[in-house]
Amino acid sequence: MLEQEILGMKLSNPLFLAAGILGTTASSMKMVARAGAGGIVTKSFSIEANDGYDNPTIVKIEGGVINSVGLASPGVEAKKEELKxxxxxxxxxxxxxxxxxxSEEVFSDVANQTKDYVDAFELNVSCPHAKCGFGSNIGENPELTHDIVSSVKDNIKDVPIIVKLTPNVTDITEIAKAAEDAGADALTLINSVGPGLRIDYKTARPILNNVFGGIAGPMIKPIALKCVYKTYETVDIPLFGVGGIRTYKDALEFLYAGASLLQIGTSIMYEGPEIFKNITHDLSNFLEENGYKNVEEIIGLSHNLG
Ligand SMILES: Cc1cc2nc3c(=O)[nH]c(=O)nc-3n(C[C@H](O)[C@H](O)[C@H](O)COP(=O)(O)O)c2cc1C
Structure with a gap:
């Protein structure tokens, strides 16, 4: 019912772990796999180790979290061992x-060093709290996005390249098209929204050490859905939908909007890793009860209702 083959990956279900949540060590990623995830996206990493910002880096808000982890990661050498x-x-x-x-060189270098251990790459050009020159500095600019994607595509021939987009732009379809034109095999929408801010009402101090951070969780779902819906009408490559998915009903909305695959991040903090089994179970039941034979039948359904 939920099986699909996309980008050469044979998937038991469409629910992936999103980048940055439980994706830092091999043991936590194996645990998520055992919990029933259809696939895993690792925490973002680059050539050099990066300490990220000082704590506090995450604060709960109504309907989600704000984080400024700042792409903390151990660098490619350590990551290679985790991937093996x-x-x-x-x-x-x-x-x-x-x-x-x-830069184009750094993206291609990291990809070259790890391509034997992965099924696809997701290029993070969309982190809203990365240091200048990284993250959404690239993904807000269609030319820069195009150049990075086409350079990685030139260098990495046999591993699919997915590009993760930021919603913090005037027209996400312009960036989506630039990535597709550069040869992207799929797109992930969306990275966190904002950045946003929380202030401690007792001390008047911003709560996050970095002051600002990316907003994620159920409160961003309408924005994520809009991005998937509009992009589905613009490009021909598969879409990963991410942003606030917590129940099978959220998953259905993303599939109807045009996402072929889904990712779950913040809701794991609230529901635990069992969220993967719960959503796949409820989604299968819903499809069966409504006479569908396969999840593929409902991808993009909202666009075909006349
Ligand atoms: C604590 C935290 C860390 C994150 N780290 C990354 C990251 O390393 N790379 C990335 O592309 N996205 C990262 N994200 C963004 C998520 O992958 C996802 O795009 C976003 O949180 C929206 O999905 P959600 O509402 O299900 O959390 C992070 C999000 C959170 C909350």
């Missing part, structure tokens, strides 16, 4: 490496 350790799960649970950099 994941080889044993890859036949059942494909692994996508989320990578970042500040």
């Amino acid at each position: 350790d994941l080889n044993e799960i890859r036949d059942k649970t494909p692994v996508i490496a989320s990578i970042y950099g500040d």
Whole structure:
């Protein structure tokens, strides 16, 4: 019912772990695979280790969280070992490496060093709280996005390239088209919204050490859905929908809007890793009860209702 084959990956269900949540160590990613995720996206990493920002880096808000982890990661050498350790799960649970950099060379270099251990790359050109030159500095600009994607595509021939987009732009379809024209095999929409701010009402101090951070969780779902819906009408490559998915009803909305695959981030903090089994169970039941034979029948359904 939920099986699909996309980008050469044979998937038992469409629900992936989103980048940055439980994706830092091989053991936590294996745990998420055992919990029933259809696939895994690692925490973003680059060539060099990055300490990120000082604590506090995450604060709960109504309907989600604000984070400024700042792309903290151990660098490609350490990450390679984690990825090798994941080889044993890859036949059942494909692994996508989320990578970042500040130039075409850095993206291609990280990808070259790790391409033997992953099923696809997700280029993070969309982090709203990355240091200048990284993250959404790239993904807000169609030319820069195009150049980075086409350079990685030139260098990495046999591993699919997915590009993760920021919603913090005037027209996300312009960036989506630039990525598709550059050869992207799929797109992930969306990275966190904002940045936003929370202030401690007792001390008047911003709560996050970095002051600002990216907003995620159920409160961003309408924005994420809009991005998927509009992009589905613009490009011909598969879309990963992410942003506030917590129940099978949220998953259905993203599939109807045009996402072929889905990712779950913040809701794991609230529901635990069982969220993968709960949503796949409820989604299968819904499809069966409504006479569908396969999840593919409902992808983009909202666009075809006349
Ligand atoms: C604590 C935290 C860390 C994150 N780290 C990354 C990251 O390393 N790379 C990335 O592309 N997105 C990162 N994200 C964004 C998520 O992958 C996702 O796009 C976003 O949170 C929206 O999905 P959600 O509402 O299900 O959390 C992070 C989000 C959170 C909350």
